[in-house]
Amino acid sequence: MAHLEQLDQYFKEQRDTHLEELNEFLRIPSISALSEHKADMQKAAEWLVQSFDAAGLENVSIDETDGHPVVYGDWLHAEGKPTILVYGHYDVQPVDPLELWDSPPFEPEVRDNKLFARGASDDKGQVFMHIKAVEALMKQSGKLPVNVKFLIEGEEEVGSPNLEKYIRENKDKLAADIIVISDTGMQGPGQPAVCYGLRGLTGVQIDVKGAKGDLHSGLYGGGVQNPLHAIVELLASFRDKEGTIAVEGFYDNVRELTEEERAAYEALGFDEEALKEEIDVPALFGEKGFSYLEQTWARPTLEINGLFGGFSGEGIKTVLPSEAGAKITCRLVPDQDPDEIVEKLKAHIEKHKPAGVTVTVTEFDKGKPFITPFDHPAIQAAGRSYEKVYHVPTAYTRGGGSIPIVAAFDEILELPVVLMGFGLSTENFHAPNEHFHLENFDQGLRVIGDYYYEIESFSKEELKK
């Protein structure tokens, strides 16, 4: 474990310098969603270039896309050894409402060993750690144990609209053995987690149309279908009272949890009672026969995200509205296919179409679920690296959410994806007072550095998905 001791020594010496450098990065208001920050996006990309150069990465370039640019750099001199593709993003969320920030979002400030700034946790802080891990290894031995490629994009917070095209067009340049992403959270304070799967997403908007205009409920009520009743009847048919989805064939391709996975989740000792209190609900509610973690990580959902029609102001308006609408999304798990599920939703709607109205269905964007097998060496290796630094068992988790670009990596590059994040769910990413716990910054640098040695020990063949 000599390399870990060396890394430890190095990061201790450099801590102040590193924090000052990270603050430079955080001071750039690279908000991808707001066009007035276009110049800041360029500035952040240039800051990365300079940082890549300093770390010893080569072939560093700012690659233009139809949106904000991608920054690339690599080091490919570990002949015969595996190649790690590191993905992250340098763009950040908007900062509204500004008045709720205790310190300005682009003036980083450390309070109570937490670094407060927009992007501190999501994702500049974590991107920075990867760069510094490379720099550390290069400074210490002039080389890396494995090959690396960095792909840091500027549009993650706006849905990565141009990245899939970039990946497709640069498939050879991006070829690697595994992909590592640090943009997810740990299981809790001091509890490292490797995330090996994410749910996919698909959805539809349902629009129900009755009469050509709103009708007076006195004059017409009782003799004409009410689009709100129609949509309620239709929506009620999607699930039973216990939350099981009643769409024919919905569960057909759901990959069952393995015994190992169920045991791993069980071992996390997730406190359902604490969650209940935290979000303040009278009871948790989900598919029978599954724990909360199983329900949210490994089971698909069908949720109404929005429902609208008629009068929503104060008091009463006796209207039979002309239209009603609902937005529905499904979280999908391996091996459900978003296109197939949409077809099943449509068939269900056709079958349960209420009388006296017309129903229109519009598809939303789709994202595939992703999974790297639980027992894949790159997953288990990440767990070991965490354990060497944190000295507690690593949680092997899945994410209930969807990161569409991860599914795109999975699909286009056909590589195992390792999500090893250092954030905490309490760190207000996307909200005022975003911050990053610096103990995870410190420990994470060491974990990442160690992971390069862990991966060095596998052949490219062993890492195949």
Place this chain on the structure above:
Amino acid sequence: MAHLEQLDQYFKEQRDTHLEELNEFLRIPSISALSEHKADMQKAAEWLVQSFDAAGLENVSIDETDGHPVVYGDWLHAEGKPTILVYGHYDVQPVDPLELWDSPPFEPEVRDNKLFARGASDDKGQVFMHIKAVEALMKQSGKLPVNVKFLIEGEEEVGSPNLEKYIRENKDKLAADIIVISDTGMQGPGQPAVCYGLRGLTGVQIDVKGAKGDLHSGLYGGGVQNPLHAIVELLASFRDKEGTIAVEGFYDNVRELTEEERAAYEALGFDEEALKEEIDVPALFGEKGFSYLEQTWARPTLEINGLFGGFSGEGIKTVLPSEAGAKITCRLVPDQDPDEIVEKLKAHIEKHKPAGVTVTVTEFDKGKPFITPFDHPAIQAAGRSYEKVYHVPTAYTRGGGSIPIVAAFDEILELPVVLMGFGLSTENFHAPNEHFHLENFDQGLRVIGDYYYEIESFSKEELKK
């Protein structure tokens, strides 16, 4: 029928004068909902006073209320004869959107024998006809065949918030044998109608609360109840697929239609196919075993008037909303009681409360249903007066809507209410380009004049409800 010929002669001679006078009334923008028109409300009340005086009414007064004033006048010298209480309103609806009016709303203009102005049909034009009918009889014979009292209010378009109190406090002053109101519509062009019943109204708002804040559907979806699903499940339980209301005891006190009523409605030859095309729905939809007119006039309803929760903007937002809400109203028929129905709704909600959320119920204002028996002499007399002038059979109808103040008259003064209106449903009351068909103005003056003689022939005893 000498009196009808005399009236005819008189109204012909006075037509231009009458129209000019009505235009004066219509030029006053007496919009009760907008405080900037407070002075106009006073001006309209004063216009009525002057008009009452000119007609020969006595004891004319502007009676203050907590809102806009009531205008009262009477003529009580037909000793031993019945007394008719005429109710109407001098306030009008707002005029937005102004740009959709073909001529300014408060500059009356006759086009194609229709008088265009806000209030032309609802209700200034019809109030004016009652005043002129009295004036005609007074001018011709110096007296009226019956006693009359006029009660014209200024807050009908804002829900008559102060009138019930006024009626209660002036019960003796308003004592009469029947109440006549011209504020409803005819059955169609050239087709007079006497309306002898109206539905009542009651309702509740249902609010469903899940977690204390919106939740991410990826992180929590599948393990927490979604308030939108909860409310959909609850709302779906209120009706079956055929529109029959599933609330226990809901139909208990519904007064069944008599054979005479069903035959009378059937005889109207209502064209359901034409309605379907007019409002542009694929099919009509209502309680089995009842015609459209029966469904909307004599059967109760339960309708969702508004439904809201989650995201309603463009595209997708993967949220499990913290809250969802619905507004429900019921149209009630005799002898349903609004308070009892609300209790039944609450019991239903309690029984069908979905798991994992809290449900709150808030009551809306209530209005009782009203009915004057179909065969009451004052109803049948109104029908005869119409027939003498229109020369076609009168339709005996009910209204599907609710006029809360009518139920209040019914309840407080315990008098038979006769709704004899001269408007047409196509006359855009409450909308731009409100107008009044002048043939109904002309014929209506004669109908009202004749009705005084019709009522003269009954004893006060015969008119008891």
